[in-house]
Amino acid sequence: MTGLSGARWGRLPADQFRRALTLLVLVALPTALVVGIVAAAQSLAAYRANFEARLQEAARTTALAVDSRLASYRAAATVLSLAPELQPGGDPTALYPQARAVGEALGGWVVISTGDPTRPQIVNTAVPPGGRLPERPPPEVLNAPDRRALVVSGQPVVTDMFIAPLTGGRAIAVAVPVLHAGSLRFVINFVFEPASLSRLLVEQGLPPGALAAVTDGRLQVVARSADPEHYIGRIAPARMPASEFSDHGMVASVALDGRTSLFALQKLRFAGSWRVAVWMPLDSVAAAATRPVQRLLIAGAGIAALLLMAIGLVWLGRRDERAAYAQLDRVLADLPAVIWVSRVWPDGRLVRQYLSRSAAAVTGWPWRTLRQPGAFVALTDPAMMQERTTLFLDALRNGRSTGTYRMRHADGSWRWMRGSVMCMERAADGSGLLVGCSTDITEEHTVRERLQQAEKLAVLGEIATGIAHEMNQPLAAIAMAAENGARALAHAPPGISAATAKFRRIGEQAHRIATIVDHINLFGRTRTSEAKPLDIAPVLREALQRLAPRLEADGIAVEVELPATLPPVMGISVVLEQALLNILGNACDAYRERPERAVRPIRITASGDGDTLRLSIADQAGGIPEDVLGRVFDPFFTTKDVGKGTGLGLSISLATVTEMGGSITVHNDGGGARFDIVLPVALRPDVATESVHPVSRGQHAGAPAGESHLEFP
Ligand code: ADP
Numbered sequence: 001m002t003g004l005s006g007a008r009w010g011r012l013p014a015d016q017f018r019r020a021l022t023l024l025v026l027v028a029l030p031t032a033l034v035v036g037i038v039a040a041a042q043s044l045a046a047y048r049a050n051f052e053a054r055l056q057e058a059a060r061t062t063a064l065a066v067d068s069r070l071a072s073y074r075a076a077a078t079v080l081s082l083a084p085e086l087q088p089g090g091d092p093t094a095l096y097p098q099a100r101a102v103g104e105a106l107g108g109w110v111v112i113s114t115g116d117p118t119r120p121q122i123v124n125t126a127v128p129p130g131g132r133l134p135e136r137p138p139p140e141v142l143n144a145p146d147r148r149a150l151v152v153s154g155q156p157v158v159t160d161m162f163i164a165p166l167t168g169g170r171a172i173a174v175a176v177p178v179l180h181a182g183s184l185r186f187v188i189n190f191v192f193e194p195a196s197l198s199r200l201l202v203e204q205g206l207p208p209g210a211l212a213a214v215t216d217g218r219l220q221v222v223a224r225s226a227d228p229e230h231y232i233g234r235i236a237p238a239r240m241p242a243s244e245f246s247d248h249g250m251v252a253s254v255a256l257d258g259r260t261s262l263f264a265l266q267k268l269r270f271a272g273s274w275r276v277a278v279w280m281p282l283d284s285v286a287a288a289a290t291r292p293v294q295r296l297l298i299a300g301a302g303i304a305a306l307l308l309m310a311i312g313l314v315w316l317g318r319r320d321e322r323a324a325y326a327q328l329d330r331v332l333a334d335l336p337a338v339i340w341v342s343r344v345w346p347d348g349r350l351v352r353q354y355l356s357r358s359a360a361a362v363t364g365w366p367w368r369t370l371r372q373p374g375a376f377v378a379l380t381d382p383a384m385m386q387e388r389t390t391l392f393l394d395a396l397r398n399g400r401s402t403g404t405y406r407m408r409h410a411d412g413s414w415r416w417m418r419g420s421v422m423c424m425e426r427a428a429d430g431s432g433l434l435v436g437c438s439t440d441i442t443e444e445h446t447v448r449e450r451l452q453q454a455e456k457l458a459v460l461g462e463i464a465t466g467i468a469h470e471m472n473q474p475l476a477a478i479a480m481a482a483e484n485g486a487r488a489l490a491h492a493p494p495g496i497s498a499a500t501a502k503f504r505r506i507g508e509q510a511h512r513i514a515t516i517v518d519h520i521n522l523f524g525r526t527r528t529s530e531a532k533p534l535d536i537a538p539v540l541r542e543a544l545q546r547l548a549p550r551l552e553a554d555g556i557a558v559e560v561e562l563p564a565t566l567p568p569v570m571g572i573s574v575v576l577e578q579a580l581l582n583i584l585g586n587a588c589d590a591y592r593e594r595p596e597r598a599v600r601p602i603r604i605t606a607s608g609d610g611d612t613l614r615l616s617i618a619d620q621a622g623g624i625p626e627d628v629l630g631r632v633f634d635p636f637f638t639t640k641d642v643g644k645g646t647g648l649g650l651s652i653s654l655a656t657v658t659e660m661g662g663s664i665t666v667h668n669d670g671g672g673a674r675f676d677i678v679l680p681v682a683l684r685p686d687v688a689t690e691s692v693h694p695v696s697r698g699q700h701a702g703a704p705a706g707e708s709h710l711e712f713p
Helices: 002-011 014-081 092-106 144-153 195-202 282-290 292-332 358-363 367-371 375-379 382-398 442-490 495-525 536-553 573-592 649-659 685-691
Strands: 109-114 122-125 170-180 183-192 211-215 221-224 248-254 260-267 275-281 337-344 349-355 400-408 414-426 432-440 532-534 557-561 569-571 601-608 612-619 663-669 672-680
Touching (some): 014 092, 014 183, 014 275, 014 414, 014 432, 092 109, 195 221, 260 282, 275 282, 349 367, 358 367, 358 432, 367 375, 375 400, 442 495, 536 557, 536 573, 569 573, 573 612, 649 663
Antiparallel strands (some): 109 122, 109 183, 211 221, 211 275, 260 275, 400 414, 601 612, 612 672
């Protein structure tokens, strides 16, 4: 082959070669030139478009970095706000060391102020370096509108820049409210100097020649990537109404340094009225675009460079988030609580984003084990999964929630945990970013259980005198009847019928004692922790069956009108049944007092509002006289004849139903008495069955990898 082609070229005539060369010069070179010019022009146009995209991208990633910095301050203040010391009865001063450690670790300081705006008073402060404690309580960090916003929204607020009373220098505060029953108890202010934000802007790796700044709600420059000392506190001239730019708009305007520039603007998520601006003076834009070498470079590597830069900036943003979590980890290392951050969807899906290393010390299990998906589900008492489900779904719905549940410690024992959960932000898909704090309250729980038992004993002690009195009468009657019966038998007949009457009386009186003992027994046995999801229909059926002979004998017609589907309630069936027997029994007694009534209905209805279920039992036996209506729940209060009523039925029903988390009330209504038993609804069955143990049951096969369900510390 080589030989053949060599021979051909060797034979190419000289004029043919010249013609080929002329063709190349006349056609190919001009074509290449035109293609080159078109390509260069296109690359310039592309450069301009890319340049704008680059500024916008830089503004977006800078805003992301500032947002994640504010988020870390907000998370730290939120964690403090969940502390039990700030709950009613807690000692806020016990939070001093933790607040100081948070301030030092994150480069700011923490001021916890009371919720009363008329008496600004510092509860605790970690003094910043060079700062001094003021002699008098300093004026408030928060102004009145900010304070109102805290109460109305219940959400954290980032303040505008202000002069800090402690240092005399400029400062910004992230304020997190601690609300109780709708009013402001405390405000946790995480205060930091704006200089730290300027440093953050410098670290962002802006495009060459570009500048970045952050302005607050009053358009004060809070941070600037260059010459912050000259510009911080000045009012930005670009008074552009928010409507002029969407989330990311480009605006040509005059910067504070007097140069006409192209601005990319971004809003911040955690400080709604703040703006991040990244801009480039127009003269440097033109200079850059006309430099031919740069143009060629841009034509070749524009998109790749842009992509790389975007990836780099996103990575920087992520690194910031990771650094914030690492900082949080150091702060929380010795905390006797588990802190976690998870994204949770209303259907129970969960992706955990953070689990404090303190989880190991609290639960006894290695942190790496706990980090595995499903670890917390496996360790939680299966009977209490519902409490945990409620805990976080409530937080998702209402913003915050607290609850208790049991989990297995590494030493094999059950530990009681109290979880406080707060929703930090909600996404459009209904999911929420929850931050939670779980503490081991086993000791507190044991003491409380013991106290409850002790309280019951005290109450029992108080009523023991009453019981002794109540039992004395039937016992005396029994003794007397037994004696009379024996005497009557000695004179047989007609002694037998007299003796039969006496023995019947003995039976009745003994029965009365048994009723009193039953009530007291039930009272002693009831424990809140025994409440379980429970369908009321079978309990009601059982109670009606037990009373059937009596109802029939008294000619009472019971109308039961329950909706087709009723949600299960949290309760103890024997307690609910006893309460129903008491109320129905009282209605029978009331009809007995009114022999003239021919029609004797008892109407039982049920209704719910989603959170509670109301069971109403109404008779038409004349009702309860107004002057005794307020006393029917008092122990030993009875209007019945001696030997007929104990006066314990309603008082013990009320005590036990209240202990289950419910209530009983009474009204006169429609010619009779109406008793309403209200009980808390157990979690909806769909949530309960699909989400309680989804990991262990292997449900939700469609969930993305790395996600787990309801896995909460
Ligand atoms: P007891 O039934 O032993 O008297 P309870 O505590 O059950 O004790 O009831 C207290 C009192 O409440 C009754 O004595 C009666 O006066 C009144 N009461 C309860 N239910 C009704 C009712 N349905 N109609 C009228 N009065 C009632």
